[in-house]
Amino acid sequence: QQQVKQSPQSLIVQKGGISIINCAYENTAFDYFPWYQQFPGKGPALLIAIRPDVSEKKEGRFTISFNKSAKQFSLHIMDSQPGDSATYFCAASTNSGGSNYKLTFGKGTLLTVNP
Amino acid sequence: SAVISQKPSRDICQRGTSLTIQCQVDSQVTMMFWYRQQPGQSLTLIATANQGSEATYESGFVIDKFPISRPNLTFSTLTVSNMSPEDSSIYLCSHGGAAGYTFGSGTRLTVV
Numbered sequence: 001q002q003q004v005k006q007s008p009q010s011l012i013v014q015k016g017g018i019s020i021i022n023c024a025y026e027n028t029a030f031d032y033f034p035w036y037q038q039f040p041g042k043g044p045a046l047l048i049a050i051r052p053d054v055s056e057k058k059e060g061r062f063t064i065s066f067n068k069s070a071k072q073f074s075l076h077i078m079d080s081q082p083g084d085s086a087t088y089f090c091a092a093s094t095n096s097g098g099s100n101y102k103l104t105f106g107k108g109t110l111l112t113v114n115p
Numbered sequence: 116s117a118v119i120s121q122k123p124s125r126d127i128c129q130r131g132t133s134l135t136i137q138c139q140v141d142s143q144v145t146m147m148f149w150y151r152q153q154p155g156q157s158l159t160l161i162a163t164a165n166q167g168s169e170a171t172y173e174s175g176f177v178i179d180k181f182p183i184s185r186p187n188l189t190f191s192t193l194t195v196s197n198m199s200p201e202d203s204s205i206y207l208c209s210h211g212g213a214a215g216y217t218f219g220s221g222t223r224l225t226v227v
Contacts, residue, residue: 046217
């Protein structure tokens, strides 16, 4: 059973455009939702994370939107740049993402930003 | 979050042999996590390693195939035993912290 569903599988965006990646979860016990960015040959790196007490969190060009009732959250990358080309993973965890609790990952989205 | 050093970064191994992957954290952490990432795929949790106790394995992963050691709060190893080509994958260690989960750079394993 896939607990975190991510879409699209791949995304091509022009430089300066907005990239949007969506995730939906099933487990209502999830209460920590991070996004990871992974470049080829590297481990995933935390990009931004949200907890369900807020509906939106913004850090620079990256914004998470969270809809608790729909059990969905999304990543928006504004003014997308070629350097943003990477694989993006959404994830979810329980217990507010405390360090002793495992992450469940979505399947990933390969983002390509064309110059 | 603490920084993780993982090695080897890559290896090519013969089927039937074993490979041990090491992760060193630059500060003490309670839990460490081992993931597998097959080419172009997501991360699948193999096991959770707590210092001083046996690792907890996820469904589909067993200790005989993926023995884990956690001798102290800064170090862990994952061994991939009796390898077959199906074990070709990227293996990653991770730990959680106040700033989120941090991953090692991964070990790219090819079994021939």
